[in-house]
Amino acid sequence: MTKVLLASNNAKKLAELRRVVESAGIVGLQVVGLGDVPAYPEPVEDGAxxxxxxxIKARAGVAATGLPTLADDSGLAVDALNGMPGVLSARWSGGKGDEANNELLLAQLRDVPTARRGAAFVSVCALVQPGGEDAVARGEWRGRLLTAPRGAxxxxxxxxxxxxxxVAAGRTSAELTAAEKDSxxxxxxxxxxxxxALRSLAPDPGARGA
Incomplete structure (x- = not known):
């Protein structure tokens, strides 16, 4: 069994990656999180x-554990805010958490009409191997922002x-099932x-689950 580290303490991100590996039928690849390896200092995320x-996060994980490491950096790019919060999304309210971030964003968009509330979630995932090889992929999800939160x-x-x-169904990302959101x-x-790239890490890259 080959281990790959997800450099995150977010249990929902860990579950998401495990679902991706399972749905792709990759055999012999065990996804572990930061709670499954000895603690190491978190790197400073000072990239632009x-x-x-x-x-930065993936390379730190490899250096600390010797395991192939996948790291994600993601955030929300709001059209009316010229792409912000962007890389500052998780710290938009000064590190006070999701609820505070949402409240601040809603306050900043208070006078912005529906037609101008376009935004995109952006995620970049980097997979770095102990030999230094890396693979980087970017995903974007376009949509619009509501005037009040909904969903859990x-x-x-x-x-x-x-x-x-x-849009037709009007559901927020927080109202989707895990499978819907994954897709x-x-x-x-x-x-x-x-x-x-993940499949190439498995002991038998050609093998698939039942």
Missing amino acids: SFEENAL NGFGYDPLFVSDDE LSHRGRALAKLVP
Whole structure:
């Protein structure tokens, strides 16, 4: 069994990656999280882009554990805010958490009409191997922002975001099932592009699950 580390403490991201590996039929690849390896200092995410930050986190994981490491850097790019919060999405309210981030964003968009509330979730996933090889994939999910949060299934800005794929139904990202979100989301799209690289880590890359 080959282990691959997801450099994240987010249990929902870990579950998502495990679902991607399972649905791709990759055999012999065990996805572990930061709670499954000895603790190491978190790297400073000082990159100017999602790509830079994802690689910073993945390379730190490899250096600390010797395991192939996948890291994601993601955020919300709001049209009316010129692409912000962007790489600052998780810290938009000064590190006070998801609810505070959502409240601040809603306050900043208070006078923005529906037609101008377009936004995109962006995810960049980087997979770095102990030998230094890396693979980077980017996924985007376009939609619009509501004026109040709705739903309890997601995290981050999910309760404010209605994707273009779901506008007719009017459901937010936080109202989708895990399977629906996997098939539509920015992270799901980025991870799907990394399936060939993940499969190459398995003991028998040609094997598939039943």
